Amino acid sequence: MALEEGARSCLLRCRHRLEEDIKPPYLMDHMISDGVMTVDEEERITTQPTRKDQAVSLVELLLMKDNRAYISFYNALIKEKYEDLAILLFPNLPRTLTDGQKNTSDGSLSYVQAVLSEGGVPQRPVVFVSRPELLNRVREKLYRLQKDPGWITVFGMAGSGKSVLAAEAVRDHRLIEDCFPGGIHWLSIGQVEKPDLLVKIQSLCFRLEQNLDSQSLSRPPNSLDEAKERLRFLMLRKYPRTLLILDDIWDSTVLKAFDIQCRLLLTTRNRSLTDSVSGAKYEVEVESGLDESKGLEILALYTKAKVQGLPEEARSIVRECKGSPLVVSLIGALLKEKPNRWRYYLCQLQQKQFKRIRKSSSYDYDALDQAMAASIEVLPDEHQDLYKDLTVIEKDVKIPAKVLSVLWDLEQEEVEDILEEFVNKSLLFVDNNSKPYLYYLHDLQLDFLRSVDNKMSVCTKRRCLCW
Ligand SMILES: Nc1ncnc2c1ncn2[C@@H]1O[C@H](COP(=O)(O)OP(=O)(O)O)[C@@H](O)[C@H]1O
Numbered sequence: 001m002a003l004e005e006g007a008r009s010c011l012l013r014c015r016h017r018l019e020e021d022i023k024p025p026y027l028m029d030h031m032i033s034d035g036v037m038t039v040d041e042e043e044r045i046t047t048q049p050t051r052k053d054q055a056v057s058l059v060e061l062l063l064m065k066d067n068r069a070y071i072s073f074y075n076a077l078i079k080e081k082y083e084d085l086a087i088l089l090f091p092n093l094p095r096t097l098t099d100g101q102k103n104t105s106d107g108s109l110s111y112v113q114a115v116l117s118e119g120g121v122p123q124r125p126v127v128f129v130s131r132p133e134l135l136n137r138v139r140e141k142l143y144r145l146q147k148d149p150g151w152i153t154v155f156g157m158a159g160s161g162k163s164v165l166a167a168e169a170v171r172d173h174r175l176i177e178d179c180f181p182g183g184i185h186w187l188s189i190g191q192v193e194k195p196d197l198l199v200k201i202q203s204l205c206f207r208l209e210q211n212l213d214s215q216s217l218s219r220p221p222n223s224l225d226e227a228k229e230r231l232r233f234l235m236l237r238k239y240p241r242t243l244l245i246l247d248d249i250w251d252s253t254v255l256k257a258f259d260i261q262c263r264l265l266l267t268t269r270n271r272s273l274t275d276s277v278s279g280a281k282y283e284v285e286v287e288s289g290l291d292e293s294k295g296l297e298i299l300a301l302y303t304k305a306k307v308q309g310l311p312e313e314a315r316s317i318v319r320e321c322k323g324s325p326l327v328v329s330l331i332g333a334l335l336k337e338k339p340n341r342w343r344y345y346l347c348q349l350q351q352k353q354f355k356r357i358r359k360s361s362s363y364d365y366d367a368l369d370q371a372m373a374a375s376i377e378v379l380p381d382e383h384q385d386l387y388k389d390l391t392v393i394e395k396d397v398k399i400p401a402k403v404l405s406v407l408w409d410l411e412q413e414e415v416e417d418i419l420e421e422f423v424n425k426s427l428l429f430v431d432n433n434s435k436p437y438l439y440y441l442h443d444l445q446l447d448f449l450r451s452v453d454n455k456m457s458v459c460t461k462r463r464c465l466c467w
């Protein structure tokens with residue numbers, strides 16, 4: 001079978017990057033052991049005078065080969081740590097559906113739906129736009145769990161679309177068949193205490209045991225340790241090659257209960273949660289940026305209009321929302337109710353009146369306030385105060401660590417550590433393209449901080465934020 005057209009054109013597109021970066025001998029070793037390349041072919045390439053010449057010949061050869069060679073080359077890139085390049089090839093991996101919507105062409109959609117609803121994976125939101133690049137990044141990591149267990153962390157700030165993305169990533173027939181034939185189970189975790197976590201694992205075990213024909217149901221595990229052992233047994237013996245999705249994890253101690261050598265994807269605002277667990281680990285960052293066309297698409301879907309027919313304020317609204325799917329959806333939902341208020345909502349956004357917008361929304365966007373408050377609450381007390389000081393940052397201004405070192409009267413290194421913590425918890429953004437790094441807040445965060453600044457008092461005793 002010849003190389004698929006999509007894969008071929010992907011190779012042609014990425015040719016230049018590949019030729020610049022790869023070292024063919026290492027990659028060819030993998031391809032030979034996969035049986036997609038002969039020793040003669042390898043020799044012809046290695047006798048080329050320079051690394052670049054070798055790379056050029058390897059790409060040339062790949063273009064003449066088949067799908068298996070493409071897949072083998074892709075795997076070789078991963079094994080040799082050319083992850084950036086592998087990502088370029090991933091969308092066109094032969095036999096890999098890259099868009100859940102392709103499933104509709106045959107009976108496979110109902111298969112996908114059956115698997116996902118059995119595992120409690122949420123459906124798509126009514127208004128939904130695809131984010132193919134992010135989706136591919138998550139699916140590419142999911143494929144890494146095909147052979148071995150491991151952890152995928154999908155992280156980003158509140159409302160950046162992590163949960164929607166995680167659910168969408170597994171909505172793919174081929175992926176389920178290839179990687180998780182045992183099923184996919186979704187657990188909403190949130191900020192749980194131990195007893196609630198136990199209940200959640202109990203009901204997962206119950207669900208899993210219920211599906212096993214012969215066994216009579218055993219009594220529920222009655223401690224977290226017991227629950228962990230039960231889950232370990234079930235995943236290892238009865239449900240190998242099953243994916244667990246843990247949605248909205250706050251605390252790494254929760255992950256300890258799942259540290260049982262299985263396949264896991266978690267969504268979180270906190271980047272470094274998996275530090276304390278064992279196994280392979282992968283990360284996907286969800287920046288909160290929908291591009292303009294996606295933002296407009298959401299507004300059009302809410303208001304049942306064509307993108308071309310949207311009023312002139314639409315673009316400015318999307319710009320003001322800074323691409324946050326949550327905020328664009330919020331405005332979209334408001335406009336659906338009051339289609340004449342484009343200008344009004346734009347003005348409110350421009351004046352950063354998020355609070356009023358949130359209030360007048362029929363949506364549960366108190367959740368946004370709560371999410372922000374909760375993110376701050378998990379910081380150590382002294383860092384909460386430092387975070388609140390960030391209200392001094394002007395809108396749309398990025399500042400270096402040095403400025404904060406003056407403000408906080410701390411050594412610059414200490415400041416950098418604190419800022420890293422904020423960034424890892426998606427409470428702050430960093431612009432790595434400049435030297436020194438520049439830090440900034442999302443408008444929503446700044447607005448939130450300012451609006452609660454006066455009213456907020458930290459109840460140090462109960463360690464909660466009240467206003
Ligand atoms: N791909 C998308 N298309 C349309 N709306 C989206 C999309 N992703 C997120 N949203 C909107 O943003 C809201 C927040 O998304 P969610 O995935 O819950 O964010 P997070 O888990 O990062 O807090 C959703 O309820 C939805 O309204």
Ligand SMILES: [Mg+2]
Nearest residue numbers: 162163248267
């Ligand atoms: Mg979520």
